[in-house]
Amino acid sequence: MVTVARSFEAPIKLVFPQDLLEKGLEADNFAMLGLGDIVIPGIFIALLLRFDISLKKNTHTYFYTSFAAYIFGLGLTIFIMHIFKHAQPALLYLVPACIGFPVLVALAKGEVTEMFR
DSSP: OHHHHHHOOSTTEEEEESSHHHHGGGOOOEEEEETHHHHHHHHHHHHHHHHHHHHTSSOOHHHHHHHHHHHHHHHHHHHHHHHHTSOOOTHHHHHHHHHHHHHHHHHHHTOHHHHHO
8 A cells, every 4th residue: 555655656645754843854654545535525524514514503513523533533544553653544544534523412412313213
């Protein structure tokens, strides 16, 4: 996975320095975030915004929850990557966070059937 992603030179990945705090602008160890790690959860978050609007309650509870879950999932991915010093598939952490948090909110609000309808 990492070998293919590093050898592929196309605008399908975001590359950012992993050791920026240690080496400053001369960082040479880079982490990658694939386009799918942004687009797939983004579509799901957009669908939850549509669900919020369909409820006609004038709140965006599910949108904000899923957006916070996405940030949490990315943070968890970066944390695990730093702990194990090895590349991690971001969707492994993003999918449970982005699905789990809104489902828990729906359970708490009693709107699970509306969500899955």
